[in-house]
Amino acid sequence: MNIRALKNKTKTYLAGDWSGDKAAIDKLHEWNEGNRWSLHFIDVHNLTQSRDNSNNCNIKASLRMRMGISKTFVLIIGEHTKSLRSGACYLCKWYRENSCLLRHSVDNRSYVDYECDMAIKENAKIVILYNSIIVDRNKCPEMLRNKGIYKPMKKFNFNTWNVEWDYQTVKSAIND
Template sequence: MAYRTKTYIAADWSGDKDAVDQLNKWNDSKYWSLSFTDAHELTQARDGSLNCSIKTSLSTRLDASKTFILIVGSDTKTVRSGSCQYCDSCNSSTKSCKRGYSVDYRSYIEYECDKAIRDRLKIIVLYNAAKVEKSKCPDAIKNEGSHVAMCYLKDGTYYWDYQAVKDAIG
């Protein structure tokens, strides 16, 4: 059995890439003392067109992780990317996969959250905002783990809140 040593970052990559990039910037910097090993360095799906292939790759990375970080932005709860309903191999009338895979209507984010809870990972929810808004968080982890805002507002300007993030990650 492999030891879980990695940190897994989940996010709506189209809407919250800036927050993911900031987290990685703090991690990669010699100046900041944030330190984690990103599970995304392990493996990538080879077939970007099949949601089930991507979920298999996500599962491999989650299996090596001890910490699950979800970055929540304005669309995180409603993003549907990864659902089988958007795959050409899914027959919606029979609810079956033409390639023989099981049908999963969860988005990538819902899949990741469910697996993180099932595997009992340490859960950290970071909001790409100056306040925690649990209404934007997927229901599966709305009441799980630590919830922290990644930003703060000062004199009408938003700033990244390194200390709050560092304290949450530990």
């Protein structure tokens, strides 16, 4: 990792259900990478990656380091975001009887809950985007329900009677 990147809190941290809301995450990357769009951010996850076979503690340490260089935290809320459990210690192969065989402290927060807590601790700008046409704060993790900017990622086009991605709303939420 570049030492300059570590000193400057200029990056954007994307969080969400990477399986259930992948289309929304991919849409953000598409808007960010295309010359046609004026949404520009540096996704901190592109700087360094955790291996999928890492234990949950190592992945959370990597997430903490990435959050430390992030200015903006973007959480995409979908149908299952609030109920995600991936990252909880009790799901790790090293967890036994309320303890960690690697002698790490036990942390049963999901990766998403952990990321939300870190965003608050790091005083990041918090942007909560709903993979929907409506904002439903009941789907948001409780610790963020009254923090940040809430916007839908989609809109209903009455001319075509279709649901479409809403670039302008997302851009204004992230760039403001």
